[in-house]
Amino acid sequence: MSLAPFPRAASETGDPLLLTPGPLTTSRSVKEVMVHDWGSRDATFLKINKAVLERLPEIVNGAGTHVTVPMQGSGTFAVEAMLTSFVPASGKVLVLINGAYGHRAKRILDIAGRATVVHETPEDTPPDLAAVEAILAKDPAITHVFAVHCETTSGIRNPIEAIAALVARHRRRLLIDAMSAFGALPLDAAASPFDAVAASSNKCIEGVPGFGFVICRRDALAETKGNATTLVLDLHDQWQGFEKTGQFRFTPPIHVIVSFHQALEEFLAEGGVAGRGGRYAENGKVLIDGMRALGFETLLPDALQAPIIVTFHMPRDPAFVFQRFYDGLKERGFVIYPGKLTVADSFRIGCIGRLYPKDLHAALAAVRAVLADMGVATPLARAA
Numbered sequence: 545m546s547l548a549p550f551p552r553a554a555s556e557t558g559d560p561l562l563l564t565p566g567p568l569t570t571s572r573s574v575k576e577v578m579v580h581d582w583g584s585r586d587a588t589f590l591k592i593n594k595a596v597l598e599r600l601p602e603i604v605n606g607a608g609t610h611v612t613v614p615m616q617g618s619g620t621f622a623v624e625a626m627l628t629s630f631v632p633a634s635g636k637v638l639v640l641i642n643g644a645y646g647h648r649a650k651r652i653l654d655i656a657g658r659a660t661v662v663h664e665t666p667e668d669t670p671p672d673l674a675a676v677e678a679i680l681a682k683d684p685a686i687t688h689v690f691a692v693h694c695e696t697t698s699g700i701r702n703p704i705e706a707i708a709a710l711v712a713r714h715r716r717r718l719l720i721d722a723m724s725a726f727g728a729l730p731l732d733a734a735a736s737p738f739d740a741v742a743a744s745s746n747k748c749i750e751g752v753p754g755f756g757f758v759i760c761r762r763d764a765l766a767e768t769k770g771n772a773t774t775l776v777l778d779l780h781d782q783w784q785g786f787e788k789t790g791q792f793r794f795t796p797p798i799h800v801i802v803s804f805h806q807a808l809e810e811f812l813a814e815g816g817v818a819g820r821g822g823r824y825a826e827n828g829k830v831l832i833d834g835m836r837a838l839g840f841e842t843l844l845p846d847a848l849q850a851p852i853i854v855t856f857h858m859p860r861d862p863a864f865v866f867q868r869f870y871d872g873l874k875e876r877g878f879v880i881y882p883g884k885l886t887v888a889d890s891f892r893i894g895c896i897g898r899l900y901p902k903d904l905h906a907a908l909a910a911v912r913a914v915l916a917d918m919g920v921a922t923p924l925a926r927a928a
């Protein structure tokens with residue numbers, strides 16, 4: 545093994561860098577604020593929680609019109625809370641699918657007994673807006689449209705502004721899963737109307753995992769009383785709890801929320817969406833340029849690629865063994881992500897989290913070293 549001369553990369557706390565779509569590498573300060581205890585109904589925590597809830601709508605230009613309802617659990621808990629609270633029993637949802645998260649939304653709605661109609665495109669293809677328009681025009685029973693902003697399955701950036709405009713023109717309601725895009729890709733509630741957008745603590749705001757949140761148009765949320773199919777995921781009830789007492793109904797992930805407060809401070813200090821999204825775009829460019837120079841091919845053309853996570857085709861060279869590639873990178877301090885595609889054999893490398901262009905340059909050096917160890921010649925042979 546030729547490991548010795550290769551400097552092992554590490555985060556500020558000495559752990560491998562996570563080149564994954566979240567949980568991701570966080571700053572030392574985001575972790576350090578957690579070494580305390582707070583009472584869940586005590587004023588100190590409630591004040592921090594209130595500041596978090598008030599700040600989030602500002603990120604999507606929704607201050608004054610939108611409110612944040614946090615939900616304990618991972619991001620999917622927030623998506624399920626959003627769908628089952630906003631869509632009434634009499635509702636019908638047009639689900640736009642081009643990856644695993646669109647399929648997951650459909651499954652949530654099926655389990656909740658909500659009617660759906662699906663518009664599905666391949667994982668490397670955005671929705672066909674003319675087809676979406678035709679579906680809306682001919683089916684007046686459709687009340688809501690569900691869309692994923694960045695489909696993390698491939699890393700594709702779906703045209704959320706055009707989708708929002710289309711949905712508004714047809715006087716339907718839009719529900720967005722912006723989990724992996726929130727804080728990195730712009731979304732403007734005034735220009736692109738939506739009833740709710742779901743995201744989570746451990747993606748582009750760079751907090752630790754433990755809760756999701758739904759930013760809701762206040763007037764739309766007010767109409768959702770009694771829609772929920774479960775007690776715990778009832779967004780209206782959760783919201784009413786905050787309105788009445790400022791408190792969670794059930795035990796909150798206190799440390800995660802305090803740490804998320806710190807992450808938001810760091811997000812704002814970096815310049816908000818422009819600063820954070822700008823750094824990720826630089827990371828993505830370094831990664832893609834460097835991998836292409838080695839002969840790797842991206843699934844997506846640059847015009848469809850979000851600066852979040854990049855899908856690469858698996859090289860054809862029989863000497864390339866993904867598990868060895870993965871393990872070799874891990875030993876050198878980089879954790880990457882397997883592929884989840886049905887259209888192509890692939891793997892993914894994320895460019896979000898506490899990562900800077902220098903970290904992506906270091907990751908590329910590690911990729912070169914691991915390929916050499918495996919005896920894979922570069923540049924790789926082009927796929928046929």
Ligand SMILES: *Cc1c(COP(=O)(O)O)cnc(C)c1O
Pocket residue numbers: 565566618619620621623645692694695696721722723724744
């Ligand atoms: C991460 C993510 C989720 C939530 O996944 P969890 O594992 O439940 O946190 C949902 N949608 C998208 C697009 C995501 O990237």
